[in-house]
Amino acid sequence: MDKSNITAPKKIYAKEDVCIGCRLCEIHCIAAHSKYRHDLIKTFKKLSKRPLPRIVVEEDVPLSFGLQCRHCDEPECVKACITGAMQKDPKTGLVINDAERCIGCWTCILACPYGVIRRDYTNKKVASKCDFCLESGSEPACVKNCPNEALYIKSLV
Amino acid sequence: MSYVIIGNSVAAVGAVEGIRKIDKVNPIVIISDEPYHTYSRPLISYYLAGKVTQDNMYYRGKDFYNTNNVEPILGVKAQHIDFDKKEVVLEDGRKISYTKLLIATGSKPLTPPIEGVEKQNVFNFIKLDDAKAIEKVATRGSKAVVIGASFSGLKAVEALVQRGVNVTVIDIMDRIMPRVFDETASSMALKMLEKYEAKVLLKTSVEKILGHQAAIGVLLKDGREVPCDFIVLAAGVRCNTDLVKGTKLKINRGIIVDTMMRTNIPDVYVAGDVAEGYNFIEERNAEIPIIPNAYKQGETAGQNMAGAQKIFDKGFIMNSMPLLDLSIVSAGVSTPGEGITVKTIYNQEKNTYKKFYIRGNNLVGYLLINDIDRAGIYTDLIRRKIDISSFEHQLGRDDFGFIYLPKALRSQLILEG
Numbered sequence: 206m207d208k209s210n211i212t213a214p215k216k217i218y219a220k221e222d223v224c225i226g227c228r229l230c231e232i233h234c235i236a237a238h239s240k241y242r243h244d245l246i247k248t249f250k251k252l253s254k255r256p257l258p259r260i261v262v263e264e265d266v267p268l269s270f271g272l273q274c275r276h277c278d279e280p281e282c283v284k285a286c287i288t289g290a291m292q293k294d295p296k297t298g299l300v301i302n303d304a305e306r307c308i309g310c311w312t313c314i315l316a317c318p319y320g321v322i323r324r325d326y327t328n329k330k331v332a333s334k335c336d337f338c339l340e341s342g343s344e345p346a347c348v349k350n351c352p353n354e355a356l357y358i359k360s361l362v
Numbered sequence: 363m364s365y366v367i368i369g370n371s372v373a374a375v376g377a378v379e380g381i382r383k384i385d386k387v388n389p390i391v392i393i394s395d396e397p398y399h400t401y402s403r404p405l406i407s408y409y410l411a412g413k414v415t416q417d418n419m420y421y422r423g424k425d426f427y428n429t430n431n432v433e434p435i436l437g438v439k440a441q442h443i444d445f446d447k448k449e450v451v452l453e454d455g456r457k458i459s460y461t462k463l464l465i466a467t468g469s470k471p472l473t474p475p476i477e478g479v480e481k482q483n484v485f486n487f488i489k490l491d492d493a494k495a496i497e498k499v500a501t502r503g504s505k506a507v508v509i510g511a512s513f514s515g516l517k518a519v520e521a522l523v524q525r526g527v528n529v530t531v532i533d534i535m536d537r538i539m540p541r542v543f544d545e546t547a548s549s550m551a552l553k554m555l556e557k558y559e560a561k562v563l564l565k566t567s568v569e570k571i572l573g574h575q576a577a578i579g580v581l582l583k584d585g586r587e588v589p590c591d592f593i594v595l596a597a598g599v600r601c602n603t604d605l606v607k608g609t610k611l612k613i614n615r616g617i618i619v620d621t622m623m624r625t626n627i628p629d630v631y632v633a634g635d636v637a638e639g640y641n642f643i644e645e646r647n648a649e650i651p652i653i654p655n656a657y658k659q660g661e662t663a664g665q666n667m668a669g670a671q672k673i674f675d676k677g678f679i680m681n682s683m684p685l686l687d688l689s690i691v692s693a694g695v696s697t698p699g700e701g702i703t704v705k706t707i708y709n710q711e712k713n714t715y716k717k718f719y720i721r722g723n724n725l726v727g728y729l730l731i732n733d734i735d736r737a738g739i740y741t742d743l744i745r746r747k748i749d750i751s752s753f754e755h756q757l758g759r760d761d762f763g764f765i766y767l768p769k770a771l772r773s774q775l776i777l778e779g
Contacts, residue, residue: 219776263765272764275779285654287404289421306418308408311734315682315691316654319779320736320763
C-alpha cells in the first residue's frame, strides 16, 4: 500500500577515483541477464541478440565510472510512467519495470535524473534498467565482478 | 473523516497513494462517470493500434481499490458540489459527503467550430470509449481525416496507419506539432510520415464536414475536398471545469490551486489536467496537462488532505512521444522568447536533432529527436536550476552525461537516489 516511504535496503554506488573503465561490469551485467545466466562464453559466443547492459559506463579518459538505477525513494520514473508498469516494490524497495505492461513510450527516460534507463528494442520495445540482479538471488553481477572495487553496495538499513 | 475524489485517472491514483502514505485507515470514495477501472488515457492510441489490450491499459492492478480501502463509484456522474454542506450530488440523486474533497476531472476535448462536427463518424480521441468507437470504423483500407497535427492527433495518425487506414492529417499551422516543433523537426517528421503514406495538409483548415447524417469528407478553406469514412478531432483539450462553473470556486482556464493543491475553498483540493497550478519555468500558474504532473499534484494533494504540509512547485511540461520511427522528447520551454538563447544541432546523417533553450545560466527547455538517451539528465538540470555555464558547450554531445559536470556536482549526483 505504502510504496514510497520504504527505502531500498541497499544501493549500488560508484567510486570514480578507482574505476579503470574496463567495462567488465557491463559484460557481467549482460551475461547475468542473458538466458545463459552468468555464462560469459555462451552469452557472447552463442547469442546473436544479447540483452542490453543495465549499467551505464561514462568515460572521458582518464575519468570513468558506472551508474545504475538508484531505486530512488521518490522515483521520478514511477511517477512519470504512463502505463503503471514502473513500480517501486514496497517489500524490496526496488524499482522494477513490468516488461509485459511497458509499451516503450520512454517517459521514464525523460524523467530519470540519472539517465540510467535504456531503450531496449531487442524483442518488443521496452524500458531496460537495473533490477539488482533480483532473479539470480545473489549479489549484483556488476559489483561482484568489478576488479577494482569501484562499485560497492551500501546498506541503508 | 472521509475523502472523496472526483475523477479516476492519474491524479486520483496519485491522491490515493498520497493519502495512504499518511492515513492508512479512513475511507476514500472515487467517483467517475467512466465505468472503467483506472486506466491510462494516453494508452488509447496503443489500444487502437492493437498494441495493448484493455486489460493492459489499467494504470494500477485490479486489487488497487481493495488494497487501498477505496470505494469506487464508477459510471455515475458527479452532478453538483454543495461546498457549504460538504457533499457531492450524483446524477442518480445520491449524496456523498466529504471531509476532504479532491477535484480531478481532467481535461475535455476542444470542439473546433466547424460546420458538421456533430455528424456521425466524427470522433474525439481522449477516452477509451473514443478509441472503441473508432476501432469499429477504422478498418483496413478505410479513409480517415485527422483534424489537428498535435501530439494526440499524431498519435491517432500512428495508430490508424498501423491499422492499415489511409490517413490525411490537417493543420492550420505551417508545421506539425507547432507548439514543440520548428521547421527542422517538422520536416524530419514529415519525411517519416511520407514513408508511411500518411498525407499531411498544412496551412489549411476544414471549412465544413461533408455528408448528410454521417461524415463522408471534408471541405477545406482552400476549396479542396478530402473524402473520408470517418474523422478524428484533435484540436486540443481544455480543463474540464463543467462541474464547478458558476460556483464560488476560483477558476481561470483551470481551477486555481496553490503549491499545496488547495483552492480558495477550505478542504477542497484540485490536481491534474483540470488544475491551474504553479508552473516552475513560467513562474506563474498554468495548466500542465501531462501525466507526471497529474501524478505529483495528486500525490501532493492526497498527502495534504491527510494532514501533511507538502509543497509541489516543480511542475512543467514534459513529453515523450514515440511516433512511428521517431523518438521525440521535450521538456520545458519549447518556443523562443525574450532572454532565451536557442542552440540546435541537426545531424542529417544520423537523423537526429537536439535543441536547447537557455535562459541566463540555466537550461529551461529542450527537444530531442531520436538521440533521446539519458534525456532525464537534461530534465533534471532544468528541475534543479543548475548553473550550466561551465559545461554549456558540452550539452549537445552524444555522450553527454555526469562526466561533463563539475566534480562537486557530479560527486553529489553519483551518491544520490
